[in-house]
Amino acid sequence: MTRIAIILGSTRPGRNGEAVARWVHEIAAARDDADFELVDIAEYRLPHLDEAAPPSLGQYAHDHTKAWAEKIASFDGYVFVTPEYNHSTSGALKNAIDFLYGEWNNKAAGFVSYGSAGGTRAVEHLRLVMGELQVADVRNQVALSLFTDFTDFATFTPAERHTVAVGALLDQVVAWSRALASLRTDVKEVVRRNTERVQSGGDFALFEELFADDFVDHTPQPGTTPDKDGVRVLYHALRSAFPDFSAKIHWQAVEGDVVTTYKTYSGTHRGEFLGLAPTGEHVEFETVDAMRVRDGKITEHWGVANLYSVLQQLGALPVGAER
Ligand SMILES: Cc1cc2nc3c(=O)[nH]c(=O)nc-3n(C[C@H](O)[C@H](O)[C@H](O)COP(=O)(O)O)c2cc1C
Structure with a gap:
């Protein structure tokens, strides 16, 4: 506040x-x-x-x-x-x-x-x-x-x-x-630390520090709650499905205290993901998300991920003409 x-x-x-x-x-x-x-x-x-x-x-x-x-x-x-x-x-x-x-x-x-x-x-x-x-x-x-x-x-x-x-x-x-x-706060840097050290590096102690306790997720994934607990569950699920999960940031844009990030996630499918048994496939998919950073903490999130592409790469959906 x-x-x-x-x-x-x-x-x-x-x-x-x-x-x-x-x-x-x-x-x-x-x-x-x-x-x-x-x-x-x-x-x-x-x-x-x-x-x-x-x-x-x-x-x-x-x-x-x-x-x-x-x-x-x-x-x-x-x-x-x-x-x-x-x-x-x-x-x-x-x-x-x-x-x-x-x-x-x-x-x-x-x-x-x-x-x-x-x-x-x-x-x-x-x-x-x-x-x-x-x-x-x-x-x-x-x-x-x-x-x-x-x-x-x-x-x-x-x-x-x-x-x-x-x-x-x-x-x-x-x-x-x-x-x-x-x-006063390098808001891009806060989001970058989350992407690189928490999502890619699995540093969950840092996750606890970076996310505000009253964090709100406006676009929670099905099966997760729209709060800090929900993101913790999601990040753990991603890392267990793709143990080498990593995120590459292409660009970030800031408006006020909201940081928009375009990035590519990648990893090898070694655990269940979206109900699919491990395939050993290496997948890459794009995500755009916006995070509000207040007082150095992530307080809100809106995001979309190209999960259709992931399902195609895992053989769960027909591959269109583009692939
Ligand atoms: C040292 C002193 C100088 C002042 N000079 C001015 C001034 O230049 N212009 C003005 O409008 N009032 C002036 N005043 C009147 C103050 O604005 C008024 O006393 C006000 O209540 C002072 O705030 P305070 O009571 O919180 O100390 C002066 C008062 C003091 C004590």
Whole structure:
């Protein structure tokens, strides 16, 4: 599941930011397209940046940095809730951002700001910072006025329309966070490892690692269940019918987090397959399949295999003019 942090960017006692961040989190938590977590930078008690090595090296010496890095790395995208201090964001948020580098890269972000002019100048500064961090900042934003969305500048009473605006902001952050996931994981490589090391190499320990526990097979073979158990059964059945089973990948194409692979399976028929007793024949057949890879794991599968050709090669169907 896509994970989005709602980052509370002010640390001041009596801060207005807390009510704003809780409100954003409450709206987000009603959605089912991502998991949302409120992250309060104050809880990490970060001093002024005190790491000797540049953050881009990821060589963190201090426990507070390691804890902050682990938390930020665990998300696919962010919603920064920022005050406007002197026409910029808070020093505390900028400092917390500066502590890390790789943990932010190739993710998405959106902004909810507040101030006398809606905090928009803070967001403009943050957008420049995001560019350097390789964070894709979405267009939709929510600007809350100290005059109209707070009572007496201290009690948060947001206008109704902002709830809709938060939804629109989250739509973009979730969509971009998902789209960028394929940049952070080499999705083709995940599928290639399954094809070459699990299917061809029989590495079933790797199978357990690569397939998500809630994996769904949209095109299960007859007699197998449409889940991880079903694929495990199928892969074992293929390897016992064709002990030298191997798969050669011709090409792979990626769209978003879905990898399509065109490959040729081959092997010698030494065990029962599709109800046919072993023939000792060497068979080759083509397969095209699509696998969705999320968070480094295979979560869905759609596929077609040229089983008609296999049956022909095993003598179970008439050979057409082409063979
Ligand atoms: C140091 C400081 C500077 C501020 N500068 C601005 C400003 O430039 N523009 C603005 O609209 N509001 C400014 N404000 C008002 C804040 O936007 C307002 O106090 C807001 O509630 C601060 O967020 P917080 O309560 O979460 O700390 C400033 C407040 C502080 C404390």
